[in-house]
Amino acid sequence: MVNKDVPGRTNERGYLRIATEEAFAPASLLDLYLKHARDPGLDDPGFKSLWGFYAASPSPRARFIIEGLKDLGEKRLRDMDATGIAHQVIALTAPGVQVFEPALATRLAIDANDMLADAVKAHPTRYTGMVAIAPQDPANAVKEMERGIRKLGFKAVILNGHTRGEYHDDPKFWSLFEAAEALNVPIYLHPNAPPKQMIQPFLEAGLDGAVYGFGVDTGLHMLRIICAGVFDRFPKLQFIIGHAGEALPYWLYRLDYMHAATLKSNRYPFMKQLSHPISHYLRNNIYITNSGVAWQPAIQFCQSVIGPERVMYAMDYPYQYVPEEVRFCDEMTIPDEHKKMFFQTNAERVFKLNTATL
Amino acid sequence: MVNKDVPGRTNERGYLRIATEEAFAPASLLDLYLKHARDPGLDDPGFKSLWGFYAASPSPRARFIIEGLKDLGEKRLRDMDATGIAHQVIALTAPGVQVFEPALATRLAIDANDMLADAVKAHPTRYTGMVAIAPQDPANAVKEMERGIRKLGFKAVILNGHTRGEYHDDPKFWSLFEAAEALNVPIYLHPNAPPKQMIQPFLEAGLDGAVYGFGVDTGLHMLRIICAGVFDRFPKLQFIIGHAGEALPYWLYRLDYMHAATLKSNRYPFMKQLSHPISHYLRNNIYITNSGVAWQPAIQFCQSVIGPERVMYAMDYPYQYVPEEVRFCDEMTIPDEHKKMFFQTNAERVFKLNTATL
Numbered sequence: 038m039v040n041k042d043v044p045g046r047t048n049e050r051g052y053l054r055i056a057t058e059e060a061f062a063p064a065s066l067l068d069l070y071l072k073h074a075r076d077p078g079l080d081d082p083g084f085k086s087l088w089g090f091y092a093a094s095p096s097p098r099a100r101f102i103i104e105g106l107k108d109l110g111e112k113r114l115r116d117m118d119a120t121g122i123a124h125q126v127i128a129l130t131a132p133g134v135q136v137f138e139p140a141l142a143t144r145l146a147i148d149a150n151d152m153l154a155d156a157v158k159a160h161p162t163r164y165t166g167m168v169a170i171a172p173q174d175p176a177n178a179v180k181e182m183e184r185g186i187r188k189l190g191f192k193a194v195i196l197n198g199h200t201r202g203e204y205h206d207d208p209k210f211w212s213l214f215e216a217a218e219a220l221n222v223p224i225y226l227h228p229n230a231p232p233k234q235m236i237q238p239f240l241e242a243g244l245d246g247a248v249y250g251f252g253v254d255t256g257l258h259m260l261r262i263i264c265a266g267v268f269d270r271f272p273k274l275q276f277i278i279g280h281a282g283e284a285l286p287y288w289l290y291r292l293d294y295m296h297a298a299t300l301k302s303n304r305y306p307f308m309k310q311l312s313h314p315i316s317h318y319l320r321n322n323i324y325i326t327n328s329g330v331a332w333q334p335a336i337q338f339c340q341s342v343i344g345p346e347r348v349m350y351a352m353d354y355p356y357q358y359v360p361e362e363v364r365f366c367d368e369m370t371i372p373d374e375h376k377k378m379f380f381q382t383n384a385e386r387v388f389k390l391n392t393a394t395l
Numbered sequence: 396m397v398n399k400d401v402p403g404r405t406n407e408r409g410y411l412r413i414a415t416e417e418a419f420a421p422a423s424l425l426d427l428y429l430k431h432a433r434d435p436g437l438d439d440p441g442f443k444s445l446w447g448f449y450a451a452s453p454s455p456r457a458r459f460i461i462e463g464l465k466d467l468g469e470k471r472l473r474d475m476d477a478t479g480i481a482h483q484v485i486a487l488t489a490p491g492v493q494v495f496e497p498a499l500a501t502r503l504a505i506d507a508n509d510m511l512a513d514a515v516k517a518h519p520t521r522y523t524g525m526v527a528i529a530p531q532d533p534a535n536a537v538k539e540m541e542r543g544i545r546k547l548g549f550k551a552v553i554l555n556g557h558t559r560g561e562y563h564d565d566p567k568f569w570s571l572f573e574a575a576e577a578l579n580v581p582i583y584l585h586p587n588a589p590p591k592q593m594i595q596p597f598l599e600a601g602l603d604g605a606v607y608g609f610g611v612d613t614g615l616h617m618l619r620i621i622c623a624g625v626f627d628r629f630p631k632l633q634f635i636i637g638h639a640g641e642a643l644p645y646w647l648y649r650l651d652y653m654h655a656a657t658l659k660s661n662r663y664p665f666m667k668q669l670s671h672p673i674s675h676y677l678r679n680n681i682y683i684t685n686s687g688v689a690w691q692p693a694i695q696f697c698q699s700v701i702g703p704e705r706v707m708y709a710m711d712y713p714y715q716y717v718p719e720e721v722r723f724c725d726e727m728t729i730p731d732e733h734k735k736m737f738f739q740t741n742a743e744r745v746f747k748l749n750t751a752t753l
Contacts, residue, residue, distance in 0.1 A: 090660075090662050094660060094661075094662065096659070096660035096661060096662075097660075098656055098659065098660040099660060204596065204600075206600065231596075232596065234593075234595040234596055235592075235593045235594075235595065235596050235597075236593075237592040237593065238562065238589075238590065238592055238593050238612075238615060238619075239593075239615060242562075242564065242615075242618070242619045242622055242623075243622065243657060243662065243663035243665070243666040244615060244618055244619065244622065246653070246657065246662070247649070247653045248649070248650060248653035248654050248657055249614070249615065249618055249646070249650070249653075252646065252649070253611040253614070253615070254596075256607070256611070257596060257597060257600075257602065257607065257611070260600070260602055260607055261596075261600045261602065264600055264601065264602065265600075280649065281645070281649075284642040284645050284646060287639070287642050287645040287693060287696070288607070288610065288642060289690075290688050290689070290690035290693065291605070291606070291610070291638065291639075291687050291688055292606060292607070294687070294715070295604070295605045295606035295607075295687070296606050298456055299601060299604065299606055301454070301456065302448075302452060302454035302455075302456040302457060303452075303454060304448050304452070304454075304601065304604070305601035307601070308601040329649050329652070329653070330648050330649055331648070332647075332648035334696060334699060334700050335645060335648065338645070338692060338696055341692060342692050357652070
């Protein structure tokens with residue numbers, strides 16, 4: 038059942054629908070993905086599983102996604118109109134440029150950002166951009182973040198899981214966090230396939246992708262960043278994680294209890310004492326979107342334990358373009374003010390959107 | 396605040412507290428664990444991390460756990476009395492005998508089961524046993540299951556994560572499932588440290604244990620068993636998973652959506668079409684305990700999406716002996732009948748306990 042609301046202005050429900058984890062990719066990058074996935078010298082089974090499939094599969098799902106990723110014009114706007122999405126916050130799809138060697142990755146990030154900036158310029162009331170970076174060259178990544186935010190008008194940074202097997206809790210990446218805090222923009226930590234050091238038991242069961250592997254790897258990545266003390270060092274820094282918080286809100290009690298117990302017993306001499314329990318960072322440094330989870334129990338759970346001011350709507354276009362799911366979210370039996378926060382006002386605040394122009 | 400209710404009979408709250416994921420270990424096995432963990436030839440970083448710590452650490456946490464595991468007598472009963480636990484359902488601690496070579500493992504399982512059976516015989520109103528097995532020798536594991544259930548009076552089977560790097564969705568282990576279904580007893584799938592093919596990104600951040608790695612590995616293991624079609628082949632088979640369902644209830648919507656989408660697009664040619672969506676198996680073949688999660692939001696979430704008849708209380712003694720947590724659960728603002736199901740009647744049904752003698 039397609040939602041017939043006209044986008045562009047507050048509809049009769051009293052809120053705009055702003056979708057906050059939406060993806061695009063230049064056609065030339067998708068070609069590179071396929072070439073990379075087929076490189077016999079590449080030792081990255083997660084990338085091969087992910088893009089070896091999407092870039093080449095004749096299945097309707099893969100074809101729809103490829104067409105949707107490439108389009109920043111009429112098709113995307115039609116799909117938004119058909120589902121009542123007023124505005125998309127768009128990022129380069131996973132794994133972005135994070136799989137390539139540093140110089141190429143840095144150049145590809147610039148190209149992708151220029152393309153997205155053009156689309157935002159053409160449709161300012163419909164699109165907002167996140168800046169893609171190549172963390173494998175941190176100094177240039179910081180420069181591109183600054184260009185993306187200050188020159189191109191983007192409102193967030195996209196980071197897609199590990200960069201060539203490395204997680205971003207490593208201090209060599211902390212300049213990215215320092216820059217994001219200084220620029221006052223959030224970092225969206227988007228899933229990628231788990232790295233080769235972890236993926237095998239997922240892959241051999243077909244569970245490495247969005248069905249499970251994405252979520253646990255992104256949860257692990259976010260926890261590594263918390264446990265490394267990144268938010269103690271950069272207390273104003275904000276992250277965003279999708280998929281109902283990658284289950285971290287659900288694990289909240291156990292994370293707090295076991296992290297404290299582990300520290301107290303000195304099980305890992307390298308483990309840092311943090312300024313707060315893990316739940317503090319979930320509630321003060323992390324926003325959550327419901328991408329892929331159009332399900333009231335999980336959304337409401339997040340609102341209840343993390344706070345309704347930290348939970349935002351996302352469709353995950355074009356990966357999960359399911360018109361019925363907009364209705365599921367519209368029809369949630371939650372307070373009207375929480376629903377408006379979820380669909381509209383949290384995103385306006387987090388991405389500093391100019392509501393008047395939407 | 397210690398709960399002062401006298402155990403042994405229904406207390407003034409109207410329910411008995413039956414704890415369903417409680418652990419023990421023979422002292423001789425703990426000695427073998429330490430020896431095994433220190434074996435330079437052992438390539439199992441998860442076991443080394445887990446038992447290299449617990450078996451040797453001078454920390455109060457590790458010492459309390461070691462003492463608690465070894466005791467099946469007065470200390471355990473005192474701790475149960477002090478927290479108002481009427482009855483424990485007890486299993487050999489993780490990873491049981493699953494790390495040893497088959498002949499030794501089979502013998503150690505028999506010894507552990509005999510020891511537990513003696514304790515149950517000495518305290519029949521306070522203890523119920525689960526039978527430990529050595530899946531690395533499936534034929535003898537089935538024999539020991541039959542002995543444990545029929546001769547020793549145990550009421551469930553304990554399985555601790557992977558067996559030497561192998562998950563139990565492999566068809567070579569399905570005779571265990573056939574036997575459990577025939578014996579009409581549930582299998583408790585308890586966490587273990589992730590296997591070496593997966594653990595590295597958890598381990599290097601100190602997240603391989605109960606804080607996070609246990610949960611995602613057990614969730615993966617349960618999903619592998621579901622996706623392999625085990626419950627289509629053995630539809631009456633029942634599993635139990637702890638820690639509020641290892642987050643699988645929270646992932647329910649995404650599991651259903653993405654498993655169906657993955658199958659439909661034929662991404663993995665080996666992936667099986669199942670008779671039902673994944674949520675069906677969560678609701679019909681899996682019981683959940685709240686071990687480690689004395690937290691109303693997660694417990695209530697499980698009751699709401701899986702069903703109150705499938706959610707049971709567990710303390711996780713001696714790993715999480717926290718008297719206050721009994722009070723947290725007692726004071727949950729849920730319907731009285733759901734609380735009685737949670738603390739008492741579900742466990743009575745699942746483990747076929749004779750209430751009259753408790």
